[in-house]
Structures are given as C-alpha cells and as structure tokens.
Amino acid sequence: MTANWTKPRRFDRNLIVIGGGAAGLVSSYIAAMTKAKVTLIEAERMGGDCLNTGCIPSKTLLKSAKVAHQVADAARFGIAASVSGIDFPMVMRRVRDAITTIEPNDSVERYSGLGVECLQGYARFVDPWTVEIAGNDGSSQRLTSRAFVIATGAAPVVPPLPGIESSGYLTSETLWDAMAQRAQAPKKLVILGGGPIGCELAQAFQRLGSDVTLVEMAERLLLKEDAEAAAIIAQCLQQDGVRVLTGHKAVRFDGKILTVEKGGEHTTLAFDDIIIATGRRARITGFGLEELGLVENGRLQVDPYLRTRMPHILVAGDVAGNQQLTHGASHEAWYAAVNALAQPFKRFRADYRFLPRVTYTDPEVASVGLTEEQAKEQGVAYEVTRYDIAHLDRAIAEDETGGFVKILTPPGKDSILGATIVAAHAGEMIAEIVLAMRHGLTLGKLMAASHSYPTWNEANKFVAGQYRLARKPERLQRLAQRWFDWLRH
Known part of the structure; x- marks a missing residue:
C-alpha cells in the first residue's frame, strides 16, 4: 500500500505513539x-x-456509594x-482528588x-511515515518515524434518536464535570444501556440518593457475561431500588422525557438527567488514517499482530476494536510496541485467551x-463445575453470600x-484463575495449593474440590x- 509514496531515507524517530492513554503510555x-x-x-489530558473519565472516577464514586449503602444497612x-445525608459535592471532590x-x-x-x-497537540499523517503536529501552544512541526502506534482510544456512542440533542444528555465522559457542579445527585436519573458502565453507574447513583431507571434494549443485562451472573446483578440492582427495564427500545426524546417501547407498548420516562451508556466507538477520524486507506466501514483494519494494512503502523487499545479494557489496552500495547520495534526480525501474535x-x-x-453461551456458540464441548459463595466461611462472616464460582x-x-465469579471481591479472585489458565495449571493443581483461612480465594480451591468430588x-x-x-x- 506504500508503493505510491516516497519513503524517507532517514527517520527522526524509531517510534511515534499517538494517544496518551493506557495503550499509548505503555507503548512509549x-x-x-x-x-x-x-x-x-x-x-x-495524559492518562486518557x-x-x-473512566475507571478511576467511576470506582471512586462506587466506593462512596457502597459506604452509603453499608451505613444504611448497618443494623x-x-x-x-x-444515613442522615449525603454530601454530594464532597463525593465529587473525592473523585477529583483520586x-x-x-x-x-x-x-x-x-x-x-x-x-x-x-508533545501536547494533534497529530495527522501527511504520508505513511510523516505526521504533522499542531501543538496546543500554536506551534507546528513535522516528524518522520520508522514505525507508529495508534492509541487514540474510543468515544461514547450517542444513538441518533429524535430529540436527543435537546435532551441535555450526559455520557461517561461528560457526566463528571456536570456532576461536580451539583449540590446533590440527580433526583430522577435514566441510564440508557445495560452494559458494565450502565450497571455500575445505576447502582452508584441509586445508592447516593437518585431514583434510577436503567433501560436496556436486549432481554438481559451484561450481554458478554454469563447469563446467570447477569440475572444476579439485575436482581441486586432491583433490590437497591433501581428500576430495570430490559427488552425496551428507546424511541424518542421530548425535552426531559424519554419514550421507550416494548412489544408495541410505549412507556414515558421523565428525568432530570440521562446518561447515555450504549457503547463506545473507536476514535479514528482527524488523524489522516482515511487518506492512507487504512479505514474500512468505519474501522481500522488490523491483523492478528495489531498491524494495519501498512505494517509499520500498528494499533493498540480501544481504537483497535478487539476489547475495551484498560488492562487490555496495556496488554495490546506490549504486542504493538514490540512488533513495531522488532520488525522485520520478529513478530508476536496478540493473545486474548x-x-x-x-x-x-x-x-x-x-x-x-x-462463558457457557460462548462455548455453545463456538461448538466447544464443556462441563460445568460450580461452587456457591453461600457456603464460603468468609462470605458468611461478612454477610456477603450472594454469588458463585x-x-x-x-x-x-x-x-x-x-x-x-460473582462475589463481593470477584475482581481480586479472578486473578488466581487467570494465572492458572495462563500457565496451564489444572483444577487439581489449584486444589493442591494452600489457601489462607478464611479468605475469599478459598472459593477457587473449593470449586476445584467440587470437580474432584x-x-x-x-x-x-x-x-x-x-x-x-x-x-x-
């Protein structure tokens, strides 16, 4: 694809990275x-x-919401x-402080x-080996490089619903500055989208005093996750007071009213604020990638080594479109950076298993x-072993018995x-399973490892015991x- 371009004899850089989020930082x-x-x-802003606007502010908000819930449930x-009152401005200051x-x-x-x-500024390709950088300070310069990593991330998808532009909608990017100006959490909050972002924000704002309605077009929440796990989360949200509307399609906005439809029946939802959490789309426009012929059907075409159609231009993170996880961006960054620097001598196929x-x-x-659903779709034969968290001593002691491994x-x-894993500390517990899978360790090896008592990770040992039993x-x-x-x- 570079035949029609003149390649420089010398390069200013070995690698230029565009984007200072997780993928860009690790690549650099x-x-x-x-x-x-x-x-x-x-x-x-560095950090992407x-x-x-993502992991750190949302997890800080979730912590405040959990504390409020624990106090309300202290009896x-x-x-x-x-809970005599929630100092919402203080909650948002905690977010900013984190x-x-x-x-x-x-x-x-x-x-x-x-x-x-x-360099702080906007980069745009003028040919396959040269970018023009418009600096935030008004400066301009051109740099050539032997290789590039595109790590420009993704932006929230806003569906083209009638009236949405006058609804005052918020997204996962804009809600933080908006909420920092509020004296209290929104009284009536609608969240459109039942993926991880929608579910987390729904629970957090409900616990912080909002009356939340969560709308999902699919018949269940968390479509990428195990169906039983998703059902437990839906039940927990409802127990917290969230109104969960699955199988409902957003139809239109009339000011601060959203109309949704299910089975031909329409329901109107009045709101003070609405958060759009219907997915994220790769940021690929404005960088000259279309002019290089690297974009097709709105996506960068990327091979298993994270190379574009021009192999010296590689991609990592949300913009690659393979996953949208911060640790996934760092994971891809290793492959992109190493493949960019080591070519033509060595290349590594990105592994997401x-x-x-x-x-x-x-x-x-x-x-x-x-998951079970994915195994069925892929025709992979499998057996299931399950351990209920209700039997785990540590979970009983902490009265956090919902869930399973x-x-x-x-x-x-x-x-x-x-x-x-569905559990109070599932995010920590999964690391042991990841380690076992990464190094080919079996359930027998997992069961043979000594686990401190009483801990949450004992559940991993016990599910291995269930397999053996x-x-x-x-x-x-x-x-x-x-x-x-x-x-x-």
Whole structure:
C-alpha cells in the first residue's frame, strides 16, 4: 500500500505513539526502555479515559456509594446507624482528588524522565511515515518515524434518536464535570444501556440518593457475561431500588422525557438527567488514517499482530476494536510496541485467551475465557463445575453470600476453559484463575495449593474440590472400604 509514496531515507524517530492513554503510555514506556527514540503525542489530558473519565472516577464514586449503602444497612451487623445525608459535592471532590493523586504516574514529567519525548497537540499523517503536529501552544512541526502506534482510544456512542440533542444528555465522559457542579445527585436519573458502565453507574447513583431507571434494549443485562451472573446483578440492582427495564427500545426524546417501547407498548420516562451508556466507538477520524486507506466501514483494519494494512503502523487499545479494557489496552500495547520495534526480525501474535474482565457492581462479576453461551456458540464441548459463595466461611462472616464460582472444563479433563465469579471481591479472585489458565495449571493443581483461612480465594480451591468430588473413584472407594473392614477383624 506504500508503493505510491516516497519513503524517507532517514527517520527522526524509531517510534511515534499517538494517544496518551493506557495503550499509548505503555507503548512509549516499552520503546524508551529499549533505548529507541520515541515521541508520544497527546492532545488533551495524559492518562486518557481511564484516569480522567473512566475507571478511576467511576470506582471512586462506587466506593462512596457502597459506604452509603453499608451505613444504611448497618443494623444487619448489629450497628445502630443511619444515613442522615449525603454530601454530594464532597463525593465529587473525592473523585477529583483520586484523579489528582494518580495523575503524576501518567504525567508528561514522569514520561519525559523515562526518556519519552512528550508533545501536547494533534497529530495527522501527511504520508505513511510523516505526521504533522499542531501543538496546543500554536506551534507546528513535522516528524518522520520508522514505525507508529495508534492509541487514540474510543468515544461514547450517542444513538441518533429524535430529540436527543435537546435532551441535555450526559455520557461517561461528560457526566463528571456536570456532576461536580451539583449540590446533590440527580433526583430522577435514566441510564440508557445495560452494559458494565450502565450497571455500575445505576447502582452508584441509586445508592447516593437518585431514583434510577436503567433501560436496556436486549432481554438481559451484561450481554458478554454469563447469563446467570447477569440475572444476579439485575436482581441486586432491583433490590437497591433501581428500576430495570430490559427488552425496551428507546424511541424518542421530548425535552426531559424519554419514550421507550416494548412489544408495541410505549412507556414515558421523565428525568432530570440521562446518561447515555450504549457503547463506545473507536476514535479514528482527524488523524489522516482515511487518506492512507487504512479505514474500512468505519474501522481500522488490523491483523492478528495489531498491524494495519501498512505494517509499520500498528494499533493498540480501544481504537483497535478487539476489547475495551484498560488492562487490555496495556496488554495490546506490549504486542504493538514490540512488533513495531522488532520488525522485520520478529513478530508476536496478540493473545486474548487469558484476558479477564470485571464489572464493579456489588457484587462484582469477573470472568476469563469462555462463558457457557460462548462455548455453545463456538461448538466447544464443556462441563460445568460450580461452587456457591453461600457456603464460603468468609462470605458468611461478612454477610456477603450472594454469588458463585463457575468453571468450564473439557469433558473428562480438569484444564480450565473459562471461569465466571460473582462475589463481593470477584475482581481480586479472578486473578488466581487467570494465572492458572495462563500457565496451564489444572483444577487439581489449584486444589493442591494452600489457601489462607478464611479468605475469599478459598472459593477457587473449593470449586476445584467440587470437580474432584463429582468424579470420585467409586470402585476404588469400595475396594478401600472392604480392605479397612478386613483390617478391623
């Protein structure tokens, strides 16, 4: 694809990275550690969506919401307490403080100190090896590079519904600045979209005093997750007071009223605020990628090595479209950076088999590998072993007994095809399963490992025990019984 372009004889850089989120930062770091000459270009805030509008603010908000819920529920633990009021501005200050505390880790100063040239501005390709950089300070320059990593992230998808532009809608990017100006949480809040973002925000705002309605067009929440896990989350949201409307399609807006439809019947939902959480779309426009012929049907075409149609231009993170996870972006960044720097001598195929995902509701949902639904779709034969969290001593002690650990294994084998955990600390518990899958450890090996008592991770050991119990050698047990009977006589 580069035949019609003139390739420079020399290059200013070994690698140019466009985008300063998780993928861009990791790509730049790897290049700097190998002593390559690398430039990182970011137009807005370093740290990207995760730090500024995604993971960090949402998890900080969830913590405040959980504390409010625990105080309101304190009588269950023998504590006389009640929520006399929620200082919502203080909650939002905590969000801002968390971002501010973490910011130095992702800052220009830190990465400059690591050997990365950091430029604040907008980059646009003028040919396959050259970008023009419009600096935020009004400057302009051109740089050539032997290789590039595109790490421009994704933006919220806003459906083209009639009246939506006059509805005052918020997204996962805009809600934080908006809420920072509020004296209290929205009285009536509608959230459109029942994925991880929608479910987390619905529970958080409900617990912080909002009257929340969660609308999902599909027949259930969390479509990527195990159906039983999704059902538990829907039930927990409803117990918190969230009105969950699955199978409802948004039709139109009339000011601060949303009309939804199910089975031909229309329902109107009045709101003070509405958050659109219907997915995210790769940021690919404005960088000259279309002019290079790298975009087709609104997507960058990327091979298993994260290379575009021009192999020296690689992609990592949300913009690649393979997953939308911060740790997934870092995971892809390793492949993109190494493949960019090591070509033509070596290349590595990106491997997603052991990439976990977590929804940080209460309880959390964590998974890795295949779910039952995915195994059926792919025609993969499997067996299921399940352990209910209600039997776990630590869960009983903390009165957090909802959920389960579910492991999928091939028929007759104890290797792990996938796992789903629903528990208060599922996001921490899944790491042990990821480690086992990554290194080919079986359920037998997992059961043989000593686990501290009483801990949440014992559930992983116990599900392995359930697998072994269901397959106990009954013939050998009968022989053993006869032997021990004989010894007594």
